[in-house]
Amino acid sequence: MGAVVAADGFDFSPGAQVPLSGGAGQTAATQALASAAYRDNPLADISKADSATAKSTIKPPKLSLFEPNLGEAFSRALQLRMLGGARGALIQSFGIEPQTVVEHCLAAIRIRKIRDVKLTVLMVGFGLLFLPGVLLWLGAFQLKKLLSKAQGTGTSALGVALMLAVGAIAVLFLVKLPFTGFWSVYLRAMVVVPVIGWWWAKRISEATAKDLREAWKGLLEGGGVGAKIPEAVPKDPNETAAEQMRQSLAKLTAEQHSNVAFYAGPNGILGMGTRWGSWQMAEELRPAVEGGEINPFRSYDVIRVIHDRLRLLERSPLHTGGFKDAPSVRHWVVVPVGEKAGSVSRPEGTEVEAFQVRGHEIERICNEQQFGSGSRHYLGVQFVLWDGQLVITLLITVTVLHETLRVEVTGHALGPVNPLFTSKPAPKSKSVSKTVKFWETKSVSLPLVDASEVVRLAARAPLTWFPGFLEFLGGKLTLPEPFGLRHAWADKPWRHRFMADDALRAATPVLRVVHSAALSVLKENGVDIARFDSRSLVLSGQVQAAEPKKADEYNA
Structure with missing residues (x-):
């Protein structure tokens, strides 16, 4: 298949497969977020996992x-x-591979789709022909859900009475009817057949x-566990849907x-x-020889030497401890947006290719855009630790205003994903009193799918072919904006002693390497x-302080 080029000029063909840095050691956080696609928790639980700066919105049903x-949501x-x-x-999403998470979402959707196809067939066979009975049972379960939410408000007794009344009517239909002949048989079947369909649906839902x-x-x-999404693998050039999905996944990775x-x-x-820490070295540029001159140099000349020295961070004069893996060192273009911005837009134009700002444009920004509006240049060194649960980023910027050179190092830390995503599935059970030794209790296993859940799945199944209408009736999850898969559900690392230590320890060697490199260029x-x-x-003394600060909040 030939190369596929999108409308924005990005080539999504595989091309040369070059390993990307930062992909190793990120499995724990990636798989924790991916596990959310398979969970059966209540949707409201997601609100407990939101970070302080990113809040999800749940549209009520x-x-x-x-x-x-x-x-599902x-x-x-x-x-x-x-x-x-x-x-x-x-x-x-630093510290994780978002494509893997999305692939698991697609795999979970596929598993549920196969189930919904079977349940839809059951709803047609057992429900459409006996629609009045199905509506009667659905109404009873909907009433049960409403009353269960209203418990404690004085309506529970009324709910019990209404449910008993529905049961009495069902028994009356089975025992004695005012009709004879065909309608007598149909009305009895109308009550019984949906129950048979429910039993079959329960087996499918349990599996x-x-x-x-x-x-x-x-x-x-x-x-x-690998995500199985055959619909994202085009088998021939005519499979436009599969090709579009493949391109979308490639664009996501880019x-x-x-x-x-x-x-x-x-x-x-x-x-x-x-930003939890900031260390600034700003002094006047004076010639080393009185009456002499300084050789002309630019900010990027200093940054280039700092970049080369930071790439040697994993080397140590002692054969003990140290950084196990080389950190990621790369140039960043940082675009300012509002504190409460609802969205962001990436730079476009001839200086941007495949979401990457070209090298010569990065150098221009570093040398020229140091004061006033516009994007800024930062050199970043990033450590991904604890299997992707901790992301430490230290950013370096060099500016020259008049005769003052300023070298600034700032520390950023992103903590582990919320514990909601790391909880394993617990078996469903309840404690009951023993029959003989009634003062003792025993644990009884419960089915994974109870009666109400079977009814919910069967009712939703035919509407999954119309997702917009299903979301209108049942509600949906709206993700926080600007959306990033990792930071939306990240906790602060300072609650974890070892993670906090790692963040504080990483700043000292980075700061000293930066200063050493800058001084060598100046000399x-x-x-x-x-x-x-x-x-x-x-600054070498200040960086050893054992507490993080709120460096982005100023007391005015």
Whole structure:
């Protein structure tokens, strides 16, 4: 198949397969988020996992009988937001592989779709022909759900009475009817046949629930459960839907590796976390020889040397400890957006290719855009630790205003994903009193899918072919904007002692390498480094402080 080029000029053909940095050691956070696609928790649980700066929105159902659970709503929301044709720009998800998470969402949707096809056939066979009886049972279960939510408000007794009345009417239909002949048989079947269909639907739902829970458990236990999405693999050039999905997944991965980030005021750089520390070395540029001159140099000359020195961070004079893996060192273009911005847009034009700002444009921004409006250049060194649960980013910027050179290092930290995503499936059971030794209790296993859940799944199944209408009736999950899969559900790392230690420890060697590299450039170009050296020693002491700050919040 020939290369496929999108309308925006991006080539989505595979091309040369080059390993991308930062992909290793990110399995725990990736698989934790991917497990949400298979979960059967209540949708309301997602609100407990939202980060402080990104809040999800749940549209309440018009009929609770059609309300989705967490896995259904999460998979659908991510499918539309990450692969939708009209989707907006995404925030990079550092520490995870978002394509893997989306693939598991598609795989979960596929598993549920197979189940819904079977349930739809049952609804047609057992429900359409006996529609009055189905509506009667659905109304009873809808009434039960409404009354269960209203318990404690004085309506529970009325609910019991109404349910008993419905049961009495059903028994009356079975025992004695005012009709004879065909209508007598039909009315009796109208009550019984939906129950037979429910029993069959229960078996189908139980089997699917086991498959979903096995995938959920396998991901969290590191079993390497792969996502099966054959609909994303085109078998011939005429399969436009599969080709479009393949392109969307490729575009998602390309945007993940963009070198453009967004700064949102006190919310920090989106995807990297808030700024917890800032160390600035700013002194006057004076010639080393009195009456002499300084050799002309530019900000990017200093940045280039710092970049080369940072790539050697994993080397140590001692054969003990140290950084196990080389950190990712790359240039960033940071675009300012509002603190409460509802969306972001990536730069476009001839200087941008495949979401990457070209090297010569990065150099121009570094040298020229240091004051006033516009994007800024930062050199970033990023550590992905704890299997992707901790992302430490230290950003370096060099500016020159008049005769003052400023070297600034800022620390950002993104903590682990919320514990909601790391909880394993618990077997459904309840404690009951023993028959003889009634003062003792025993645990009784419950079915994975209870009666109400079977009715919910069967009622939703025919409407899954019309997802817009199903969301209108049952509600949906709206993801926080600007949306990034990782930072939307990240906790702060400071609650974890070892993670906090790692973030604080990483800053010291980075700061010293940055200062050493900057001083070497200044010395080579005839600058008096005495004041810079003194300032560097002061900052080396400050960086060893054992507490993070809120560096993005100023007391005015």
